[in-house]
Amino acid sequence: MAKPTRHTAALLAVALTVAVPVLGISAPVSADSGGKASVITSSADFDAAFPNLVRENFNDSLAPDGTFAACDAPISSAADNTCFAASALPDGVTFRDDPAEPGGTGLVALGTNFDGNTSDQLTSDTFTDGFVMEFTTPVNTFGADLVSHFADDTCDVTVTFVDASTPLATTAPCTRTGTFFGLHLQRAIASVTLLASPTNAEGVDNLRFGRHATHLKIVRITKNTHTGTATATLRVNSAGTVTVRGLKIQTKVKNAAAPGTLTMKVVRKIPKAGKSTVAARFIFQPTIGEKDTKFRAIVLINN
Ligand SMILES: [Ca+2]
Numbered sequence: 001m002a003k004p005t006r007h008t009a010a011l012l013a014v015a016l017t018v019a020v021p022v023l024g025i026s027a028p029v030s031a032d033s034g035g036k037a038s039v040i041t042s043s044a045d046f047d048a049a050f051p052n053l054v055r056e057n058f059n060d061s062l063a064p065d066g067t068f069a070a071c072d073a074p075i076s077s078a079a080d081n082t083c084f085a086a087s088a089l090p091d092g093v094t095f096r097d098d099p100a101e102p103g104g105t106g107l108v109a110l111g112t113n114f115d116g117n118t119s120d121q122l123t124s125d126t127f128t129d130g131f132v133m134e135f136t137t138p139v140n141t142f143g144a145d146l147v148s149h150f151a152d153d154t155c156d157v158t159v160t161f162v163d164a165s166t167p168l169a170t171t172a173p174c175t176r177t178g179t180f181f182g183l184h185l186q187r188a189i190a191s192v193t194l195l196a197s198p199t200n201a202e203g204v205d206n207l208r209f210g211r212h213a214t215h216l217k218i219v220r221i222t223k224n225t226h227t228g229t230a231t232a233t234l235r236v237n238s239a240g241t242v243t244v245r246g247l248k249i250q251t252k253v254k255n256a257a258a259p260g261t262l263t264m265k266v267v268r269k270i271p272k273a274g275k276s277t278v279a280a281r282f283i284f285q286p287t288i289g290e291k292d293t294k295f296r297a298i299v300l301i302n303n
């Protein structure tokens with residue numbers, strides 16, 4: 001890893017820093033940042049909420065244990081480089097240093113036990129530089145263990161958007177072993193830049209990224225003609241809570257501990273003989289993220 005060769009001016013506008021909620025609580029970030037953002041600091045909560053993202057642990061790096069491999073940047077799945085063989089990295093993301101030096105050494109893959117790390121990681125090389133991930137297909141969700149060597153630090157995290165609107169800027173712990181930071185929002189993320197103190201090299205391990213949209217599907221409605229009720233089989237794509245409600249039906253709430261199917265009963269508030277139609281609204285509120293609502297008119301039959 002190269003020693004600092006020059007002082008890099010602050011790359012990130014501190015003035016842009018805004019308060020971001022923590023621990024998976026959605027809240028407005030700022031008008032400029034658009035909509036709501038969720039910062040998630042528990043990797044378990046993040047993975048439960050967003051189970052279908054691309055994952056990369058960098059453990060196929062070319063760095064031997066206890067040392068490192070340096071490479072020119074940018075690097076991606078597209079081509080061999082001295083940090084990773086072609087196709088070792090996932091499609092959809094490019095890694096580089098900031099500022100970039102064409103032809104220079106931009107990044108380093110760290111082998112296990114290089115500096116307290118228990119598995120391979122990817123960081124910037126020159127200490128004064130930052131570390132950049134550019135998403136080549138739009139994502140709205142990413143998470144990673146944020147890394148800093150040779151000392152634990154606090155990293156500036158700057159997220160830019162495809163629509164070139166005001167970046168979202170915050171700070172998060174970055175450490176030798178890696179500390180999780182996740183972000184989900186309803187906007188297309190173009191890049192994420194990490195910047196530690198000028199004496200540290202920042203980077204990532206256990207990266208996850210992709211597009212996540214909350215989804216509730218009504219699989220089927222089964223009617224019970226003896227009781228005049230119906231059972232809805234529903235499928236959700238993350239953990240959360242499902243509510244069924246409507247003018248003529250009892251409100252019921254059920255917990256979805258994980259992605260999968262669950263059933264909910266549709267029961268009239270006032271029992272009625274014969275056929276009657278009710279309008280049911282199924283609302284899925286995931287633990288993290290936006291809700292999804294589906295309507296269904298159901299003919300209840302009570303013979
Ligand atoms: Ca550089």
Ligand SMILES: [Ca+2]
Pocket residue numbers: 057058059119120121205206
């Ligand atoms: Ca790793």
Ligand SMILES: [Ca+2]
Pocket residue numbers: 124126127128129130195196197198199200201202
């Ligand atoms: Ca740095």
